[in-house]
Amino acid sequence: xxxxxxxxxxIAQSMSPFIHQLFAKQSNELLQYDALLIPKTSFSEYATNxxxxxxxxxxxxxxxxxxxxxxxxxxxxxxxxxxxxxxTLIKLDNRVVVGANTDGVxxxxxxxxxxxxxxxxxxxxxxxxGAARGVISPLxxxxxxxxxxxxxxxxxxxxxxxxxxxxQLEALSLDQLNQDGHHFDLVINSTSASLxxxxxxxANTVLAHAACCYDMAYASEPTIFVAQCEQLGVKQxxxxxxxxxxxxxxxxxxxxxxxxxxxxxxxxxxQRL
Ligand code: ATR
Numbered sequence: 224x225x226x227x228x229x230x231x232x233x234i235a236q237s238m239s240p241f242i243h244q245l246f247a248k249q250s251n252e253l254l255q256y257d258a259l260l261i262p263k264t265s266f267s268e269y270a271t272n273x274x275x276x277x278x279x280x281x282x283x284x285x286x287x288x289x290x291x292x293x294x295x296x297x298x299x300x301x302x303x304x305x306x307x308x309x310x311t312l313i314k315l316d317n318r319v320v321v322g323a324n325t326d327g328v329x330x331x332x333x334x335x336x337x338x339x340x341x342x343x344x345x346x347x348x349x350x351x352x353g354a355a356r357g358v359i360s361p362l363x364x365x366x367x368x369x370x371x372x373x374x375x376x377x378x379x380x381x382x383x384x385x386x387x388x389x390x391q392l393e394a395l396s397l398d399q400l401n402q403d404g405h406h407f408d409l410v411i412n413s414t415s416a417s418l419x420x421x422x423x424x425x426a427n428t429v430l431a432h433a434a435c436c437y438d439m440a441y442a443s444e445p446t447i448f449v450a451q452c453e454q455l456g457v458k459q460x461x462x463x464x465x466x467x468x469x470x471x472x473x474x475x476x477x478x479x480x481x482x483x484x485x486x487x488x489x490x491x492x493x494q495r496l
Contacts, residue, residue, distance in 0.1 A: 226278045227478065228257040230270065230292075231285035235260070238492060239283055242471045245491060246483040254479075266291045274314055281478045282312045283471070289324075289353060296322025305387075306357040311474040323477055326354070327361030329470030330411075330439070334365075336469075336485070337461055339409065339435045342366035347400075347407040347433070349423045350414035351379035354439055358413065359387055369393065371407070373400045375414075375424060401426035410452075412438045417446040431455040439463040443496040464496070465489055 229239040235258070243256040261269045266288045273279050284292040292309035293299060300323040303309045309322035334341060346367050348355055351374035362370060373395045374380040380394035395405070401424075410433045416423045417440035430436060436452035441464040445453065452460040468489045476482050 224278060225252075225254045225280045225478075226257075226276065227254060227281050227283075228259045228273065228279075229283040229285060230259050230261045230266070230273075230288060232261055232263050232287065234258045234285070237285065238467065238495070239285075239471060241495065242468060242488055242492065243475060245488045246472065246475045246481075249483050249487075250479065250481045252479060252481070261288065263287065267295050270295050270312070274312075274318070274320055280314050281474070283474055284310050284312060293322055296320050298322070300324070302327060302357075302360060305360050306353075308353055308357055310357075310470060311477060313477050323474075324357055325470040325473035325477070326357040326466070327359075328473045329466045329468075330358050330437075330463075331361045331365050332469040332472070332485075333461070333463075333465035334409075334435075334437065336465060337435075337459065339437075339459060339461075341409075343368045344408040345406070346370045347405070347410045347425075347429070348372045349410065349412045349425055350374055351376070351383045352413065352415070354413040354415075356383060356386075358411070359383075359389070359392070363389055363391055367391065367409075371395050371400070371405065373397055373425065397424050400429060405429060406432045408434050410436045412436070412440070412448045415440070417442075417448050420447055422447055422451060427451075427455055430457060433457055435459040435461065437461045437463070439466060441467065441496070464492060468492060 237258045289308040297319045303324040311323040313321045372380045377396040384392040384394045414423045438448040441462040449460045
């Protein structure tokens with residue numbers, strides 16, 4: 224039987240085993256998918272052992288190992304190389320392990336599924352951490368006109384645009400953003416603020432003008448950011464559960480060559496939250 228796992232620390236909360244079992248049912252694939260708690264200092268040792276098992280074909284990688292996974296992989300896809308972060312490891316027949324990053328595709332596909340147009344859109348990306356880094360290139364490839372990056376720590380936003388060097392990117396401080404009356408079509412919150420019940424500090428006037436606000440975080444109730452945007456009357460307010468399923472679907476495709484139908488899986492997951 225083909226074996227897969229998600230590797231992280233902590234990992235008990237992971238919904239990846241549930242998602243991948245539903246994908247497998249759709250395509251009548253028999254596979255095992257485990258959630259494995261990896262000691263924080265032993266990622267490469269554990270991953271090496273896992274991939275030595277003949278049946279083990281691939282892994283998802285989550286916090287805090289995405290950058291270590293990029294070092295572990297024998298070869299990286301273009302997205303993973305640019306992001307410096309890997310959420311999917313794929314074993315090829317010759318035992319080479321490819322590192323890919325499907326987070327950005329997961330976000331873009333979820334936006335498309337929600338009929339959020341991307342071509343020519345002005346995007347505000349809140350946050351400059353690993354989550355932001357993974358979605359910049361896929362958004363640009365999807366044809367957005369511009370991405371302004373705003374971050375609580377302004378220097379990190381500057382570093383991020385210097386890393387990418389795309390002409391569509393601009394870094395803003397929260398003060399500049401909130402004072403200058405900027406308008407955006409799509410606002411994406413990539414910060415971890417919602418996970419702590421905090422708002423990322425973007426002014427109501429900026430958010431209220433957007434046609435769509437997207438929070439990469441999700442919860443059983445609307446996240447604090449989604450709730451704020453709904454209150455402001457933003458037409459489409461979306462949480463990141465669809466991105467979670469979207470990145471999983473892309474991993475599943477890379478491993479098994481089959482594209483799962485994400486909609487029923489997303490509905491089942493929403494019920495389970
Ligand atoms: P991840 O890989 O999830 O992006 P990270 O690299 O630690 O994690 O980045 C977390 C992001 O959330 C950062 O942009 C962080 O802002 P700082 O760079 O200023 O730390 C942002 N963040 C976390 N909590 C926040 C809060 N309460 N308000 C605003 N931004 C917050």
